Amino acid sequence: MNKILPLILFLLAASIEADVVIIASHKSEIAELTKKAVIDLYMGKTTKLPNGQSVQAIDAVSGSDLRRNFYKSLTGKSEAQIDAYWAQLSFAGRVTPPPQRESVKEVMEMIASNPDLIAYVDSRHLNDKVKVLLRLK
Amino acid sequence: MEFLQRLVALVFWAMIPGYSAAMDQLRFSGFASVTGTRADHEELGFRRDITQSEGSVDGEWRFDNDSLIGMQLNYRISDEWEAVTQVILKDRIHQSVNESIEWAFLQYRPNDSTDIRLGRLGLDLFMLADYRYVAYTYPWVRPVPDFYGVTPVFHFDGADFAHKWAIWEGSLRLKIFGGHSIGYFPTDDAELKLELSPLLGTTLVYEREPWRFRLSKTIVDLHSNHSNAELKSGLEAASTFWPEANTILNELSLEKAQVDYSAIGAMFDNNNWLLQAEWARIKGDRASTPQSKNWYVSIAYRWAEWTPFLLVAGASPDHPAHHVSLPPLPPQITQALEPLRQGSEIALNATRQDQRGYGLGLRWDFLPKRALKIQWDHWEIAANGRLLWITPMTGGNQDESVNVVSLSIDILF
Numbered sequence: 348m349n350k351i352l353p354l355i356l357f358l359l360a361a362s363i364e365a366d367v368v369i370i371a372s373h374k375s376e377i378a379e380l381t382k383k384a385v386i387d388l389y390m391g392k393t394t395k396l397p398n399g400q401s402v403q404a405i406d407a408v409s410g411s412d413l414r415r416n417f418y419k420s421l422t423g424k425s426e427a428q429i430d431a432y433w434a435q436l437s438f439a440g441r442v443t444p445p446p447q448r449e450s451v452k453e454v455m456e457m458i459a460s461n462p463d464l465i466a467y468v469d470s471r472h473l474n475d476k477v478k479v480l481l482r483l484k
Numbered sequence: 485m486e487f488l489q490r491l492v493a494l495v496f497w498a499m500i501p502g503y504s505a506a507m508d509q510l511r512f513s514g515f516a517s518v519t520g521t522r523a524d525h526e527e528l529g530f531r532r533d534i535t536q537s538e539g540s541v542d543g544e545w546r547f548d549n550d551s552l553i554g555m556q557l558n559y560r561i562s563d564e565w566e567a568v569t570q571v572i573l574k575d576r577i578h579q580s581v582n583e584s585i586e587w588a589f590l591q592y593r594p595n596d597s598t599d600i601r602l603g604r605l606g607l608d609l610f611m612l613a614d615y616r617y618v619a620y621t622y623p624w625v626r627p628v629p630d631f632y633g634v635t636p637v638f639h640f641d642g643a644d645f646a647h648k649w650a651i652w653e654g655s656l657r658l659k660i661f662g663g664h665s666i667g668y669f670p671t672d673d674a675e676l677k678l679e680l681s682p683l684l685g686t687t688l689v690y691e692r693e694p695w696r697f698r699l700s701k702t703i704v705d706l707h708s709n710h711s712n713a714e715l716k717s718g719l720e721a722a723s724t725f726w727p728e729a730n731t732i733l734n735e736l737s738l739e740k741a742q743v744d745y746s747a748i749g750a751m752f753d754n755n756n757w758l759l760q761a762e763w764a765r766i767k768g769d770r771a772s773t774p775q776s777k778n779w780y781v782s783i784a785y786r787w788a789e790w791t792p793f794l795l796v797a798g799a800s801p802d803h804p805a806h807h808v809s810l811p812p813l814p815p816q817i818t819q820a821l822e823p824l825r826q827g828s829e830i831a832l833n834a835t836r837q838d839q840r841g842y843g844l845g846l847r848w849d850f851l852p853k854r855a856l857k858i859q860w861d862h863w864e865i866a867a868n869g870r871l872l873w874i875t876p877m878t879g880g881n882q883d884e885s886v887n888v889v890s891l892s893i894d895i896l897f
Contacts, residue, residue: 393596395596409853423755426852427849427852427853428755430896437556438554438556438618439606439614440558440568440589440605441614443511443566
C-alpha cells in the first residue's frame with residue numbers, strides 16, 4: 348500500500364492538472380488573454396484581439412467533455428444554454444458561431460501554422476509549437 | 485420595391501450553387517419543432533397567431549399550429565460581407581416560395597460595432613423577434629400568444645442599420661429600420677392580403693450580464709382593399725337614412741389605417757433563474773386595427789437538464805366594446821336592418837382582445853440540441869375580446885375559458 352499510494356496521488360494530481368487551455372501559435376504576437384477577452388471572442392461579441400488583430404476562434408465539437416468543461420468554466424453556462432445562445436444569434440442572421448473541429452491533432456496543427464487562429468485544448472496536448480494564452484481551472 | 489424583390493430572389497437563389505463551390509465560407513444550419521396541441525373548448529379554436537385559421541377545438545389533437553422546420557445558409561463573402569438566407573416550412577394560409585423565405589439579405593459589417601443589412605429582414609418588434617420560430621432558444625412551447633399572437637408580421641423587405649456602443653460596463657445597441665411587408669390573414673369568407681407600407685421603426689437594447697433591456701417603436705401604414713362585401717353594400721345602402729353607417733364603414737376600412745406599436749421588455753438570466761417580461765401598446769386609428777395592451781411575465785428555473793416555468797399573460801382592449809344602435813325608424817325598417825346592425829357590431833368588435841392567460845410547463849434538455857417540452861395553459865377570455873381565437877361565425881357574447889395542453893420536441897441541426 349505504501350508504494351501504491353504515491354502512485355495514486357500522482358495520477359490524481361495529473362488528472363486534476365489537465366486544465367483547459369486557450370492557445371495560439373508560438374508565432375502569435377499576443378502573449379496572454381484575459382478571461383473577458385476570451386468570453387468576447389467565443390461568444391461572438393468581437394472578432395479582434397485587444398491589440399486589434401483579427402482572429403478566428405476554433406470550437407471543440409458539440410457534445411464533447413472538452414466543450415462542456417470549457418464553457419462551464421468560462422461562462423458558468425451549460426452546453427444547452429450555449430447552443431441556445433448561438434441559435435439566437437445565428438438564426439437572427441447576426442453572427443455565426445466559431446467553427447468546430449473534432450480532432451485535437453488537426454487543431455494543434457492548424458494553430459501551429461496559422462497565427463490568426465485561437466483554440467482551446469486539454470493541457471495534456473500542449474507542445475512547443477503553441478503557447479498558452481489563458482488557463483482555465 | 486421592385487429592386488428589393490429582385491435582391492431577395494437573387495440572394496436566395498445565388499446561395500444554392502454556392503453550397504458546393506465554397507464549403508469553408510458556407511454554413512448550413514437549421515431548427516425544427518414537432519408540436520402537438522389539444523384545446524378543450526367546444527367552439528373556440530386555439531391558434532398560435534392570427535394568421536392561422538384552423539386549430540384544436542373540443543379536445544382534438546393537432547400538429548399544424550406550431551410544427552415547423554427552418555433552414556439557413558450563411559455565405560461569408562469576405563470579412564465584411566455576408567449573405568444569409570433562411571427558409572421556413574410550416575402550415576400557412578398562403579403557401580408560396582416567396583412566403584417561405586423568411587430572410588434573404590446582404591450584410592455589410594465594417595467593424596464589430598456596425599452593421600448594415602439590405603434585403604428581406606426580420607421585423608424587430610420585440611425580444612423574440614429574430615428567433616421566435618426557434619423554440620429551442622426559449623423555455624416555452626411557443627412564444628406567448630397573448631403577446632406574440634397579434635403581430636404576425638415576421639419580416640419586411642428593406643434595410644436596417646445597427647450600431648453598438650460599449651457603455652456602463654455593458655453594450656447599447658441602436659437599430660433603425662424601414663421598408664415594406666405583405667401579410668396574409670384569414671377572414672370569414674377569404675384571405676385578406678395586407679400591405680404594410682411604409683414600415684419604420686427603431687429599437688434600443690442595453691445588455692449587461694445578467695440583464696437585457698429593450699425598447700422599441702414601430703409605425704406602419706396598412707393597406708388593404710378587403711372588405712366584407714355584403715356588410716359594405718348593406719351599410720352603403722342604409723347610409724341615406726342611417727348616418728352612422730358611414731362612420732362604421734370608415735371604422736372598418738383598412739385602407740391607409742395607421743398603427744403604432746411600442747414595446748418594452750426586460751430579461752434576467754443568471755444561468756439558474758430566467759425571468760422575462762414584455763409589455764406592448766398597440767395604437768390604431770380605426771376599429772379595423774387592434775388597439776390594445778399586451779404583456780406577459782415568465783419565470784423559469786434551470787435545474788440541470790430540467791427547466792420548470794410559470795407564465796402569466798394578458799391582452800386588454802383600449803376601448804369598451806362597440807354597441808351599435810339604430811336611429812328611430814319605422815318598425816319594419818328597424819327589423820330589416822337588424823342583421824346589418826348585428827353584423828356591424830360583430831365586425832367592429834372583431835379586433836378586440838380581452839383575455840388573461842396562465843401557464844406552467846417543463847423543459848427537458850435530454851440530449852445536446854434536443855429539448856422536450858410539456859406545457860399547460862389556461863385562458864379566461866371575455867365577451868367581445870376573441871381576436872386571438874378561431875371563432876365560429878356567429879361571434880360570441882359570453883365570457884369563456886379554455887385549457888390547452890401542448891407537447892413538443894425542439895431540435896437544432
